[in-house]
Amino acid sequence: xxxxxxxxxxxxxxxxxxxxxxxxxxxxxxxxxxxxxxxxxxxxxxxxxxxxxxxxxxxxxxxxxxxxxxxxxxxxxxxxxxxxxxxxxxxxxxxxxxxxxxxxxxxxxxxxxxxxxxxxxxxxxxxxxxxxxxxxxxxxxxxxxxxx
Ligand SMILES: CC(C)(COP(=O)(O)OP(=O)(O)OC[C@H]1O[C@@H](n2cnc3c(N)ncnc32)[C@H](O)[C@@H]1OP(=O)(O)O)[C@@H](O)C(=O)NCCC(=O)NCCS
Numbered sequence: 001x002x003x004x005x006x007x008x009x010x011x012x013x014x015x016x017x018x019x020x021x022x023x024x025x026x027x028x029x030x031x032x033x034x035x036x037x038x039x040x041x042x043x044x045x046x047x048x049x050x051x052x053x054x055x056x057x058x059x060x061x062x063x064x065x066x067x068x069x070x071x072x073x074x075x076x077x078x079x080x081x082x083x084x085x086x087x088x089x090x091x092x093x094x095x096x097x098x099x100x101x102x103x104x105x106x107x108x109x110x111x112x113x114x115x116x117x118x119x120x121x122x123x124x125x126x127x128x129x130x131x132x133x134x135x136x137x138x139x140x141x142x143x144x145x146x147x148x
Contacts, residue, residue, distance in 0.1 A: 004050040006083060008090055011045035011057070013037060018054035019047065026073045029134045044094075048074070048083060058087050060103075067095040067103040088121050096146055103144040108137045118142050 011019070016036060023030035039045065042063045048056035056074035060067060069091065074083055095103055105123070107114050119125075123142040132139035 004055070004078070004081075006048050006050045006055065006086070008046050008058070008087065009049055011047050011059075015047050015054055015057075019057045022054070022057055022073050022075050023071075025076055031071065044091075046087075048087065056083060056087065058091070060091055062095060062098050062100055065099060065101045067091070067098075067100040069103060069105040084117055085121065092144070092146065100146055102146065105142050106132070106139040107142060108133050108135075109140055110135070110137045115140065115142075118144075 016033065019036055020030070020033070023036070036057075036059075040061075042061040044058075044060045044062065046058040047054050048058070054075075055078045057071060058069075059071040060069045072084060072087055092103065103123075105118065106129070107118065109115075109128070121144070123144045125140045126143045127141040129139040129141065131137070
């Protein structure tokens with residue numbers, strides 16, 4: 001199947017249950033409702049929609065010159081179709097508009113698929129936080145430098 005016709009829209013609590021399902025199918029320790037809903041003035045939360053159906057969830061922040069991605073997750077059946085790359089492209093262009101220098105993220109060293117995805121996009125591993133996650137795995141700290 002090719003990439004479905006999709007749009008990126010603001011998250012709101014009506015999407016909470018769909019997002020919970022997506023996170024539960026992807027993670028052993030999924031985010032709590034509180035984590036999904038929490039926001040501050042820097043938070044950017046989006047869902048990917050196709051024909052009213054929620055295919056994915058994005059959470060990030062832009063704090064002055066630094067951006068970060070705190071979550072990207074797609075429904076399993078819609079992974080590997082270019083939607084993740086599309087979300088990164090969208091967040092990179094938003095970050096450029098806002099004058100961001102770097103986009104940062106943390107990913108479990110055990111999540112080989114996501115690491116390949118980010119490396120493939122141009123993220124560089126800058127550091128490792130040992131035993132960072134609940135399952136005891138290390139976190140890779142990755143950075144995507146935005147061209148001036
Ligand atoms: C990681 C994730 C967001 C990637 O999104 P995706 O839509 O599946 O990835 P895409 O189809 O956009 O792939 C983008 C690129 O990464 C590559 N890629 C994706 N998955 C890959 C894999 N398993 N192995 C190697 N390369 C992979 C693709 O080849 C593609 O490269 P190309 O554009 O040059 O062809 C998605 O798979 C996901 O939701 N995973 C589960 C949740 C998760 O682990 N999130 C990250 C937490 S930090």
